Amino acid sequence: MDRRTVLKASGAVAATVLVAGCPDDADPDEPEEPEEPDDEPPDDDPPDDEEPEGFEDSLADQVDEDDEGIDVVQIDYDELDDPTDVYRVWSGDPSTVSFVDNHTFEGEAALRCDIPRGGSDGSNAAYWFPANGYGQPLEVRQRAMVRLNDDWTMNAGDVCRFWCFGLNTEAGGQGSGGRGRPSGTDGWSSMLAITNRESRSNDEYKLAAYTYHLDQAWTSGEFEVIDTQVPAGEWIALETEVVMNSIDDGQAVDDGEVRCWLNGDLAYERTDFRWTTVEEQAVEYAGPLVRYGGGETAPTDLAIHYDEHELLADGIPEIPPYDQHPYFEDPANMDAYDGRVTYVNGDGTATYRLYVDGEIVHTDWSNVDGQQAMYNDTVEVTPADVSESGYAVVEATAEPNTVDGYLFNGEFVAIDADPVPVELWISGEQVEPIDYLTSPTDA
Incomplete structure (x- = not known):
């Protein structure tokens, strides 16, 4: 397990191991003084201004230090x-x-998101796993303290999204915006909202789940009011969990999981979601995400506060950070290259070489040329200035039914593959491998 807190250091975000211990003025061997017994019976109804004390432990405390593939991220707003x-x-x-x-x-310090009167916008301020050196995890558990402002007000039937269990936009835009039912390769989302729907009055607020998934009935996501009240002007202890659905022979299995706890009590649970048909489309974002309404707007100035945010990510693909690998490029930089190559392998293992008159780098992406390209740790790139042929050369092994992606500058000149790929795309056009030389020296 990698346990780290996000701090600000030398103008950049740094990861630092947390060390548990006692305060400097505490003696770990000194027993605490017992409290005097209280003769008064406990008050079953705590005063209105009593707020939750937060979480008794950290998500990191729930994980064995020897567990691999699990990372805990603790965000310290005071240091940012x-x-x-x-x-x-x-x-x-x-x-x-x-x-x-x-x-x-x-x-x-706390994080605050304002929603101006007459508007719908707060903003997304979510933790972006790829930008922090992670592949997209298959499971994410989160905790945060959340607070609606004291005079939080909503018109009848209004909705305000405020939290993201998980979101993927890299694969496509079908996870939001009423764009229709996702297909399994073009985005998904699972959100939490505040609403006064199904409440006794406009100022009684409940949780709601809002999910874009493969089985939703309408063009917009499925909306479920949760019979759990959310008070205004008080901190609530929010804990959420999302687990991606499994995949069987390219088909999404209806076993995706979402859970939400409020002040320690389970408020919502679903275990039958289908979001994706490819493992590469998993949790890209998680955390604070604010938008008031669909067409409705905020009746007055509103604000939501967040504090003590931490995330536990499991099932993280072994993908190196883009800035730590000389020939593994961020797909966000695609426009900086002349072209791209999408290599789609068939049912068997294949070995191949690619030749470019110029330069070539490996990359990963979602929904490019209709494919999901993954990081391939067998890829070796030999630059043109050190290769015997004078061309940039890629050598790799492709596992069955996988896709490799590349970006290049210059001209794609040759491919030598055994067996040949079932699909080969060059700069957005599907081509036949036999139309290319197997080696530039064959010209």
Whole structure:
């Protein structure tokens, strides 16, 4: 297990191992003084201003230190200058997201997202796994303290999304925006919202789940009101979990899981979701995500506060960070290259070489040329200036039914594959491998 906290160091986000211990002024061997017994009976109804004490432990405490493939990320707002130091802040109005020193749960800073009167925008401020050196995990558990502002107000039937169990937009846009039912390779999402639907009054707020999945009935995601009230002006302890569905012979199995706990009590559980037909499309984003309504707008200025955010990610693919591998490129930089290659392998293991008059790098992507390209740790790239042929050369082994992706500058000149790929795409056009030389020296 990798346990780390996100801090600000030398102008960049750094990962630091947390060390558990006692405060400097505490003696671990000194027993605590017993409390005097209270003759008064306990009050079954705590005062209205009593707030939850937060979580008794960390997500890291629930994981064995020897467990591999599990990372815990603990975000310390006090040590950061701006939300963009740890989150991707995009969509809506990014200026509505900030760190504030009032309404903190603990420490000196909390994350605040404003929703101006008459508008729908807060903004997405979610943890972006690929940008932090991770592949997309198959399971994500999160905790945070969350607080609606004191005078939170909604018109009848309104909805405000405020939390993301999991979201994938890299594969496509079908996970939001009423664009229709996802297909399994073009995006998905699972969100939490606040609503007064099915409430006794407009100022009684409940949780709601909002999910884009393969079995939704309408063009917009499935909306489920949860019979759990959310108070305004109080910190709530929110814990969520999402587990991607399994895949059987390219088909999504209806066993995707979502759970939500509020102040320690299980509020919502579903174990029958289908989101994806490929493992590469998993949890890209998680955490704070704010939008008021679909067509409706906020009746007054609103704000949501967050603190003590931590994430536990499991089932993380072994993918090196883009900036630590000389020939593994971020697909976000695709436009900086002249072209791309998509190599689609068949049912058996294949070995192949690619030749480019110029330069070539390996990459991964979702929904490019209709394919999901993964990191292939067998890929070896020999630059043109050191290869015997004078061309940039890729050598790799492709496992059955896998896809490899490449970006290149210059000209793609040859492919030598055994067996040949079932599909080969060059710069967005499907081509026949036999139309290319097997070696540039054959010209």
